[in-house]
Amino acid sequence: MQLSTLERLQCPIPDCGESLKLAQGDRHFGMLACTGCSAEYPILAGVAIVVPDAEGYIIVHVKGISKWVRDDQIPKSIRKAYLAAKKAVEKEHIEEDLESDRVNALYFMTHYLNTKDAQVGVESPEIKEIIVKNWDRGPFSVVQKWIEETGSKKAVELGCGVGGLADRLAGTVQEYLGVDSSFASIALARAIYINDRGINEEAIMAEQGIPADLLQGPLSRKINLKQLRERIRAPKNIDFIVGDLETPPLKKGHYDASIVLNAIDMMGDPAVLPRVQKSLIRPGGIVIQSAPYIWHEQVAAQLRKKLTPSKSKDVTSAQVIEYIYSKNGLKIEKSLPHVPWVFFKHLRQIEIYSVHAFLSRI
Ligand SMILES: C[S@@+](CC[C@H](N)C(=O)[O-])C[C@H]1O[C@@H](n2cnc3c(N)ncnc32)[C@H](O)[C@@H]1O
Ligand SMILES: [Zn+2]
Structure with a gap:
């Protein structure tokens, strides 16, 4: 750190x-x-x-x-x-180990490949078309635009994963702190932006790899860390730590922007998140949230209870979440109902989510 x-x-x-x-x-x-x-x-x-x-x-x-x-x-x-x-x-079974490497590799691709790199080796015209049309219109692009428009200088991201958003914000923010509960993700993010540990990061990253043609193995395409470091930009003051987004180890009221992308639907109690995000920003600061709302049924049931029984039948996930943020004193200023989020899995498989994204302010 x-x-x-x-x-x-x-x-x-x-x-x-x-x-x-x-x-x-x-x-x-x-x-x-x-x-x-x-x-x-x-x-x-x-x-x-x-x-x-x-x-x-x-x-x-x-x-x-x-x-x-x-x-x-x-x-x-x-x-x-x-x-x-x-x-x-x-x-443990070997597949489980491969699974965790693979999960990191999938996030790495989604965070760090650009439209051109994502097409390397892809032969399918349909997959290419999805990449060309949607890759640069995802949640990172939306957040980058909102941070530029609001001129936010200090940003904190909870559930930052492998840290790709920091590169997108580097043109505007001077201070960025990424927090995630995954050690592997934070270690990877630090290796990319902060090359200061005196350990052989290149060797560790060389073993990481990303999927290409699965005949060649699950993670056969090697990551060129040197090239990546040359391409990405880092905010002047950048750090990544392991922390829990429900009890983040952060002093209150310091940030201009508090960002959580695609993590609220992993939480046992999503209603905690607006309170946490709000606590981190200064008066007038902004709170950004996005998610595809893939709820666990127990969590969904709990969210339905937050509404009056008569209303809950017709209400969407996006409405409930905006409602919870509003009830915490966060005024919704911008809201996009469907932002495409392309999740690249390997040369023959791509997922596309539609996420709701909004910006709110105290
Ligand atoms: C679906 S991923 C999204 C990653 C990144 N924000 C993005 O949009 O690509 C959710 C992330 O939230 C993190 N996460 C889940 N629960 C968490 C918690 N309680 N505290 C901190 N991070 C958490 C996971 O480790 C993972 O990196
Ligand atoms: Zn203490």
Whole structure:
């Protein structure tokens, strides 16, 4: 992590919220500590893990962490439990390991390929047509335009995944912080934008790869990290940390823009999100949300209850979410009902989502 990010962080433990300090080591491998409750938050391979139960997080996310971090770099206090968890993962079915690499690879393609790169090797005229028509009209383009129009200078993105939006915002924002609960995604985003860890990022990325013709293996097309770093732009002050979007470890009221793209429908209680997003912005700041609203049935049932029974039958997901944001004092200023979001899977498969995107303001 960048140590300058520390002044914008706070302890994520509910009812604490005190400042954090670097208690041990350095910004590559170290330990942050809360100045109030003394809770500790490790930094592994430059990734600060600032979630309420950081040790529990490390055990659960062992698969992503072990790609970037050697065993002897895991804090001693949890190394035994970590190694046991790692052993259990190694015994799991191989498809599951491939699956997690693949998920990252799919997001990588969607975030970083441009219209031209996305067509390399594609022979299908139908797939090409979808790419040419829609690739540059997705949620990132919409957010880029809104951030430019509002002249927002400080942006935070929760659920940022592998971080592709930062490149799109670099022309306008001076400060960008990406937060996600996936260690693998944050480590990848840092490797792309912040080449500062003194670990062999190129070698790790060379193993990553993306799908092409699946006959050649699931991740046969290699990522050229050097070329990518030359192509992308980074806001002047950029960082990525691991955090939970329900309890983000961030000081309140600092940002001009708080952005969450395509994550609200992964939450157990979506109604938490407008409160969280609102808490992060200064008065007059903006809140941007987009999603394809692929709800789990239990979550949908809970959302229906937020409306009066007579109304809930005719109401759409987009209306409910705008309603919840409005009830939290966020005035909807711009709303696009259907933004195409192309999700590239491999040379013969493409998905297209239609996401609702809106900009609101306090
Ligand atoms: C569907 S992906 C979208 C990624 C990116 N925003 C985009 O639009 O391409 C959802 C992201 O939200 C993250 N996520 C889900 N639940 C989260 C949580 N509770 N806290 C932080 N991140 C979360 C996932 O790790 C994933 O990167
Ligand atoms: Zn604390």
